[in-house]
Amino acid sequence: xxxxxxxxxxxxxxxxxxxxxxxxxxxxxxxxxxxxxxxxxxxxxxxxxxxxxxxxxxxxxxxxxxxxxxxxxxxxxxxxxxxxxxxxxxxxxxxxxxxxxxxxxxxxxxxxxxxxxxxxxxxxxxxx
Amino acid sequence: xxxxxxxxxxxxxxxxxxxxxxxxxxxxxxxxxxxxxxxxxxxxxxxxxxxxxxxxxxxxxxxxxxxxxxxxxxxxxxxxxxxxxxxxxxxxxxxxxxxxxxxxxxxxxxxxxxxxxxxxxxxxxxxxxxxxxxxxxxxxxxxxxxxxxxxxxxxxxxxxxxxxxxxxxxxxxxxxxxxxxxxxxxxxxxxxxxxxxxxxxxxxxxxxxxxxxxxxxxxxxxxxxxxxxxxxxxxxxxxxxxxxxxxxxxxxxxxxxxxxxxxxxxxxxxxxxxxxxxxxxxxxxxxxxxxxxxxxxxxxxxxxxxxxxxxxxxxxxxxxxxxxxxxxxxxxxxxxxxxxxxxxxxxxxxxxxxxxxxxxxxxxxxx
Ligand SMILES: Nc1ncnc2c1ncn2[C@@H]1O[C@H](COP(=O)(O)OP(=O)(O)O)[C@@H](O)[C@H]1O
Numbered sequence: 001x002x003x004x005x006x007x008x009x010x011x012x013x014x015x016x017x018x019x020x021x022x023x024x025x026x027x028x029x030x031x032x033x034x035x036x037x038x039x040x041x042x043x044x045x046x047x048x049x050x051x052x053x054x055x056x057x058x059x060x061x062x063x064x065x066x067x068x069x070x071x072x073x074x075x076x077x078x079x080x081x082x083x084x085x086x087x088x089x090x091x092x093x094x095x096x097x098x099x100x101x102x103x104x105x106x107x108x109x110x111x112x113x114x115x116x117x118x119x120x121x122x123x124x125x126x127x128x
Numbered sequence: 129x130x131x132x133x134x135x136x137x138x139x140x141x142x143x144x145x146x147x148x149x150x151x152x153x154x155x156x157x158x159x160x161x162x163x164x165x166x167x168x169x170x171x172x173x174x175x176x177x178x179x180x181x182x183x184x185x186x187x188x189x190x191x192x193x194x195x196x197x198x199x200x201x202x203x204x205x206x207x208x209x210x211x212x213x214x215x216x217x218x219x220x221x222x223x224x225x226x227x228x229x230x231x232x233x234x235x236x237x238x239x240x241x242x243x244x245x246x247x248x249x250x251x252x253x254x255x256x257x258x259x260x261x262x263x264x265x266x267x268x269x270x271x272x273x274x275x276x277x278x279x280x281x282x283x284x285x286x287x288x289x290x291x292x293x294x295x296x297x298x299x300x301x302x303x304x305x306x307x308x309x310x311x312x313x314x315x316x317x318x319x320x321x322x323x324x325x326x327x328x329x330x331x332x333x334x335x336x337x338x339x340x341x342x343x344x345x346x347x348x349x350x351x352x353x354x355x356x357x358x359x360x361x362x363x364x365x366x367x368x369x370x371x372x373x374x375x376x377x378x379x380x381x382x383x384x385x386x387x388x389x390x391x392x393x394x395x396x397x398x399x400x401x402x403x404x405x406x407x408x409x410x411x412x413x414x415x416x417x418x419x420x421x422x423x424x425x426x427x428x429x430x431x432x433x434x435x436x437x438x439x440x441x442x443x444x445x446x447x448x449x450x451x452x453x454x455x456x457x458x459x460x461x462x463x464x465x466x467x468x469x470x471x472x473x474x475x476x477x478x479x480x481x482x483x484x485x486x487x488x489x490x491x492x493x494x495x
Contacts, residue, residue, distance in 0.1 A: 013282055019289035026298040057278060113281075114288035114321075117296045 005128050006030045006047060010040035010067070011055035011085065016113065020053065023117045024124070037067045044077060050128045054107070055085045068107050081127040084110040134249050137176055138162040139169035139195060140184035140211060145234065149182060152238045153245065166190025170198055179252050180207040180245060182232075185219060193226060200227030205255045207248040270332050277328040284321050288314060319454060326458040330441065333462075335469035338386065344379040344493060345387060347419060351410050354391035358399060366404045367427075369395070373412040380419050380490040386466045393459045394423045394486050400453055401484070402427030417492050424485035430478040438476070439464045 007029045011017045014035065021031045032047055034040040036058055044052070052071070056064035064084060071077045084107040109123050136158050138149045146162040153160045161176050163169035167190055173181065181199055185192035196208055210223040210231040220231045229251060232244050291314045293299050295307065302310070348371075355369050362369045391410075398408040402425055411422040430438070430445055437443045444457040467474045470490055478484040 013286050015286035016282075016289050019286065019293050022293045022298050023296070026296075113285035114292065117292050117298070 004028060004030045005050040006032070007051045007053065007124070007128075008032045008034065008040065008043050008047065008049035009053045010034045010037070010043075010058075010064070011053070012036060012058040013055070016055075020120070023120060026117075027121050027124075029124070037063050040067060041070075044071070044080070049080060051124060052080055052082045053085055053111075054082055057086070072107075081108040083108060083123060083127070085115075086110060086112055133157050133159070134179040134252070135159045135176060136161075136245070137169065137173060137178040137181045139164075139166065139181065139187075139192075141165060141187040142184070145184070145211065148238075149241065152241055156242060156245075158245075166192070166195040169195055173199060173202075178206065180209065180248050182209050182211055182245075183228075184211045184213075185223060186213055193223065196223060196226045196228055205252065205259060207252045209244060209248055270334075273328065273331045277324055280324055281321065284317055284324075288317050288321070291317070323456045323458070326456050326462065330458055330462055330465065333465055333469075335465070338383055338469050342381045342383060345382045345384055346377065346379050347387065347412055347421065347490075348373040348377050350384060350387045350391055351412060351421075354388055354395055355410065357388075357392055358395050361396065362399050362408070365399055365402060366406075367399050367402045367425075368407045369399075369410075370407065371410045371412075373410075374414070377412055378414055378419060378492045380470070381493045382470045382490070386469065390463050390466050390488070391421075391423075393463045397459060398423055398425035398427060398484065400455070401425070414492065415489075418489040419492055421488040421490075422485060424483060426483040429480045429482045429484055431480045435476055435478060439474075 007024055009017050009020055009024075009031065011020075011033075012035050014033075017033045017035075021033060024031045032043050032049065034043045040052075040054070043049070054064045054068055058064060068082050068084060071080065071082060108127055111120060111123060136153055138146050138153075138160065139162070140146050140149070141164055143164070146164070150160045150162055161172055161178070163172050165187055169181075169183070170190075183192045183195050183199075192210065196210070199206055199208055204227060208228045210220065210228045211234060212219060212223075212231055213234045220228075223231060229248050230244055232241060291310055294302065295310055295314065351371055351373065355371055359369065395408060395410065402408065406425060406427050408423070408425045408427075411420075411424075413420050413422075434445045438445070439460050441461045442457040443461075444451060444455060446452065464474060467488055472488050472490040474486065474488045476484065476486050
């Protein structure tokens with residue numbers, strides 16, 4: 001490996017982020033954490049991460065979706081893979097469903113909270 | 129709609145009645161259209177979207193009763209007033225049963241018709257108001273449920289994520305005793321998460337909204353995918369899984385996600401409530417214009433007295449705390465709701481100690 005890959009977590013739950021950070025750094029990734037969309041965008045500009053883990057439901061339930069949309073429509077960031085994190089499952093209006101929410105599925109992948117270390121690392125490895 | 133100015137449709141084969149109704153009601157400021165028979169009346173109804181309809185009961189061609197029924201089933205909030213030349217009590221009562229708000233016997237004076245229309249429009253106003261309130265209340269309830277469940281899930285998810293780190297050894301060594309306890313914490317919290325998401329699923333389920341997105345679905349694919357998902361659970365329990373389906377099974381109208389939910393719940397139960405070396409068979413076939421699904425097992429089975437209750441929310445045969453096999457008791461009530469949303473029927477047969485069969489029939493698409 002030439003250089004450590006850099007991952008940005010954007011999630012408003014600091015406990016969740018800390019745990020995810022531990023898992024990722026145990027697999028030798030450099031990890032940055034942002035607690036909201038604004039800090040997230042700043043961190044992307046400053047650090048140019050190799051991958052972004054993005055929570056969909058922050059202050060507003062669609063914050064993450066909007067941020068993902070913005071990233072994928074910005075030539076500077078389009079190529080950074082995004083993994084969407086969702087906490088809401090099943091058949092609710094808030095469920096992120098790749099079948100029906102195709103327009104949002106500019107994201108490369110998605111995971112559900114909580115996630116096993118193995119599954120998370122698997123998904124990350126597949127992308128970077 | 130304002131009470132004083134409304135859209136009114138008059139359906140009557142007598143020109144005199146149509147013209148006089150029109151004249152009287154237009155003079156009052158209403159927008160009025162008329163039709164000389166039921167068929168024309170109904171097509172006009174669809175484009176004109178009236179607040180109130182006056183219908184003659186006795187017309188050549190389509191009867192006034194049939195018109196009434198059509199309108200009632202397409203929008204029950206539209207006020208229907210029956211014009212009748214033979215004001216017998218029975219025909220008026222019959223019409224009321226079919227959703228008419230009131231009736232007016234021929235001949236009538238301008239004052240009589242104005243009074244009855246005014247009362248009808250007042251009623252319409254009330255109906256629309258309470259409908260709007262009901263919708264708003266329902267929306268608030270749903271938002272509340274989603275919000276609460278999100279607030280409940282978030283701390284649980286964060287906790288499980290920490291346990292994952294600790295159990296994975298990423299936060300340093302732990303004693304085997306501590307590991308055992310943390311393992312249990314992990315299991316218990318995951319059960320709670322599962323319960324929450326099932327409850328949320330049930331509480332926010334809206335069959336009308338779901339039906340809007342129905343597509344042609346091939347149940348063979350759904351069955352195959354569900355079996356794939358449950359393969360490892362079956363291997364763990366040493367239960368064999370099989371699928372029997374014809375190549376040309378006709379499609380049904382449905383939601384893939386919900387149908388998968390039905391299959392995984394039922395197949396999951398058949399594995400869960402089974403014995404070592406048992407089997408689970410999924411069979412699909414076409415019969416009597418319907419597509420049938422049979423999910424059978426030779427597992428634990430249930431006693432007769434439980435069968436009528438297992439579709440109830442939170443009902444479990446072995447109760448909760450000390451049950452040897454854990455569960456929320458919500459799975460089958462979710463299944464039932466989702467089968468209903470697909471206008472299907474579900475039935476269960478079981479023999480204690482021998483096994484269980486769930487049978488579902490779905491109406492075939494394109495009969
Ligand atoms: N295939 C089956 N064989 C035996 N018992 C079953 C089967 N499926 C369901 N049951 C019984 O019906 C009850 C209700 O099932 P369900 O609503 O799915 O809830 P849960 O499995 O979470 O308890 C279960 O507790 C179980 O006792």
